[in-house]
Amino acid sequence: MLSDSGAAPRPFIMPAVMFDGPAQDRAEEAAEFYVKLFNSSSGQEAEVGGISRYPERTGKAEAGALAFGEFRVGDQWFVVMDNGSGQDHGLRGISLLVNCEVQKEIDFFWDSLSADSDAENCGWLKDKFGMSWQIVPVNHAELLRHPNAFAHMMEMKKLVIADF
Structure with a gap:
C-alpha cells in the first residue's frame, strides 16, 4: 500500500489489523513484538516493512501513531494500523494460526503470547x-x-500433543 517502490512485491491479499480500544496506538509495538518473537524462535525470517505515521492527532490516534505499517513473517505480510477514525472498531474477527512441529514449539509460542488465561481454550x-x-x-x-x-x-x- 505505502511500501517503498524498491521494496519486494507484496502479495495480492494481506491480513490487516486495526488497533483500537485497549490496544489503541500500540500497532507499532505489536509489529515489533511479533517480528522479534518469530525471528528468535521459528526459523522464519521476520521484519518490519514500511510505516507511515499520523502527523497529528487524528480521531482516536495520537500524533506519531501508525496510520499504516507492515511486517513480514516468512513469506506472509501483515498490515497494522492504529484507529484514526472517531469510531470504536475493537480488535475482533481475526485470529492468527501458528502450525507447530513439536510440543516445545507449542509451549514456546503459548508462553510468549498468552496474556489472558480466561481466553484460553482448545489451542486458542x-x-x-x-x-x-x-x-x-x-x-x-x-x-x-x-x-x-x-x-x-x-x-x-x-494443546498437548501427547494427550491426544
Missing part, C-alpha cells in the same frame, strides 16, 4: 494486544482422528 489464546491466536500442532487433523480426541481437546487450554 489472546495476547497482550487482544489478538487471538491458535497455536496448534501441524498434524492437528490427524490427532483429531484418535478416539474421543475432539471431546478431550475441548477440555484443554494449551
Whole structure:
C-alpha cells in the first residue's frame, strides 16, 4: 500500500489489523513484538516493512501513531494500523494460526503470547494486544482422528500433543 517502490512485491491479499480500544496506538509495538518473537524462535525470517505515521492527532490516534505499517513473517505480510477514525472498531474477527512441529514449539509460542488465561481454550489464546491466536500442532487433523480426541481437546487450554 505505502511500501517503498524498491521494496519486494507484496502479495495480492494481506491480513490487516486495526488497533483500537485497549490496544489503541500500540500497532507499532505489536509489529515489533511479533517480528522479534518469530525471528528468535521459528526459523522464519521476520521484519518490519514500511510505516507511515499520523502527523497529528487524528480521531482516536495520537500524533506519531501508525496510520499504516507492515511486517513480514516468512513469506506472509501483515498490515497494522492504529484507529484514526472517531469510531470504536475493537480488535475482533481475526485470529492468527501458528502450525507447530513439536510440543516445545507449542509451549514456546503459548508462553510468549498468552496474556489472558480466561481466553484460553482448545489451542486458542489472546495476547497482550487482544489478538487471538491458535497455536496448534501441524498434524492437528490427524490427532483429531484418535478416539474421543475432539471431546478431550475441548477440555484443554494449551494443546498437548501427547494427550491426544
